[in-house]
Amino acid sequence: MTPDPKDPSQLTHSAGIPFWHDPAKRSVVYQAVALVLVFLAGYYIFSNTQANLRRQSIATGFGFLQREAGFAIGESMISYSAANTYARALFVGVLNTLRVAFAGIVLTVFLGIIVGIARLSTNWLVSRLAAAYIEVLQNIPVLLQLFFWYAIFHDSLPLPRQSFNPLPGVFVNNRGFYFPVPASDPVYPWMGAALLAALAASWLMRRWAKKRQDKTGKRFPALPVAFAMIVAFPLVVWTTGGAPTHMNMPHLRGFNFAGGISVSPEFAALLLGLVLYTSAFVAEIVRAGIQAISRGQTEAAMSLGLRPGLVLTLIILPQALRVIIPPLTSQMLNLTKNSSLAVAIGYPDFVSVANTTINQTGQAIEGVLMIMIVYLFFSLATSAYMNWYNKKKALVER
Helix, strand or coil: CCCCCCCHHHHHHHCCCCHHHCHHHHHHHHHHHHHHHHHHHHHHHHHHHHHHHHHCCCCCCCHHHHCECCCCCCCCCCCCCCCCEHHHHHHHHHHHHHHHHHHHHHHHHHHHHHHHHHHCCCCHHHHHHHHHHHHHHHCCCHHHHHHHHHHHHHHCCCCHHHCEEEECCEEEECCEEEECEECCCCHHHHHHHHHHHHHHHHHHHHHHHHHHHHHHCCCCCHHHHHHHHHHHHHHHHHHHCCCCCCEECCEEECCEEECCEEECHHHHHHHHHHHHHHHHHHHHHHHHHHHCCCHHHHHHHHHCCCCHHHHHHHHHHHHHHHHHHHHHHHHHHHHHHHHHHHHHCCCCCHHHHHHHHHHHHCCHHHHHHHHHHHHHHHHHHHHHHHHHHHHHHCCCCC
16 A cells, blocks of 8 residues: 555655655656756757857848838828838737727627527527528638739729719728828817717716616616717817818828728738638637526516617626527637738738748847747737636635
């Protein structure tokens, strides 16, 4: 019988036995050997890589980030030119990736919830259309969907001089989608501040309404009041600031449009492809989460006289979130990582910019390392937020 090393009464007996008969000592030795082997393997890979780089006269390090990039980027959320550094070019790529990921996650969650609820509809046509949407988009590879939408936007739309003009100031062509925006005015920053104030006031009001309902049982119309504040606060500031109405309209200049705001075909194809593909999986997650809630919950709510809409929003969805959030987090991460496929359709995300940097500088190791670090950061940040939200929504057991 092997002595128990945790039993004080057996310490005198176990102290004299060989370590290979002692499970605790064996585990320490095995872990030490494994750690040494991992260290030796890492050292071998590192030294071998360094030797190969020296033999081929390839420079290493991140000093190249301060050199002039020398290449243009088609889309940028900040000012950028070919005379800027590689560091700024890579930062532009990071912002472009964040732009796609954030917009894609918001639209995917919204569309996935709608389709998932529609899949459970008692209306035969609605449920079948939702089922067809899910089955078709889930089973077509996302890269093929990106190629399809890019071909639609780039090859099927007219040239700039023959642009569609569906609404005043709105133009659609194979160079992009152009929309009018309000012309610059000092009142608009104040409107933004008013909007932030309205959002903060709405959040505080929602907390107060929840406490009031828990204490008295009376519901406060928090959503309509919050919507009214979000609209009214900026509107009052706009009116007080002179109610400017001048618009910056897109107009044809040479072979392309200038003015207004534009959305490129590459961005539109990438966003649409990622949202449609990922929302099909989110819809199934939502459907499974709702069906995981006991039917008795719905029957009890209906017996209290609640309308179907209130049953869904107040009873079913809050409980279903505990089932939905963990797999939903995985789909958010998948969407962010799938955005790296943007290089296939020419959208300048971080991977595309990093690839161009690698081709020009030869710093392949540093470039790939930066790509891994950036996507690791995006994934960990998303996971951290969703884990916090999941913990907040988890059922607290006594």
